[in-house]
Amino acid sequence: MRRHKGALFVFARRHVGDADAALDVVQETFVAAWRALGRYDPARPFPAWLRAIALNKCRDRGRRLLVRRLVMGERSIDAPGSPDYADAGPGPETTMLEAQEAGRLEAAIASLPTNLKEPLILTYLDGFSQQEAAKILDVSIKTIETRAYRARKRLAELLGEH
Template structure:
């Protein structure tokens, strides 16, 4: 499919986007924690990937190459985050107008949202090499070998980083994880 896109077929670009956008968005959202920023970074990822399609190594899986670009975009965003700290802490509009589910009480929903925000914030404070391994394995659901391929490291390195990330999260969040 990448070869067809490189040959200029617009339908191939649309197919690549349709096939991989949700997976890339989940990875980015888990990495940055903000769904609005994640949408922008996902778009930047596809723009960068499509403009660099000529450098894609067809021996590697396309999704692994795309996720590698996405993680680089997340790192770029993290470096710029301090300037935009005010905006990333603001409550997203969809949370302000959230419609409650009758089956779950409002106070339980509020506690769950607060806990999710606390864990997401803790994950975003992890060093990128640990955060990337954690997000790829536990949130994105990749296997050890797949995560290693995306990160460009050995499977043992992924295992070590995952262990360290979990330890740091436990220290940040206490015994509540």
């Protein structure tokens, strides 16, 4: 857990856009990995296996939030703008300007559709190869390439950097 929790936290935070939710995802990931350890294939890289579990936990969280928002409307405690919504910006060790830019980037990444966000996070932010990302997401390498390109293009539009 010590070896992998930092990378999983960064991955989850980029995916869900919230530090507290990312901690929950990491905990759920380790619980699920512990329960599935008997089914782990040693031929597969362990970090990629954990990342796939974390990705599924992020997706599960997204589905739960969607249902909650449909039922409760924007009054959901996890809705952006609610009083309890955690700031997704970086820590105090960065300057104010860097924190604002990092926050904008994280918000832009979190706002991407799932099919674009996942390849971008895996390949550009987490350093997985396109082949590894394709295995994690169970899609072709060309799909990863295309979706990552579209995600970068969409980020540029969102951030106003044509």
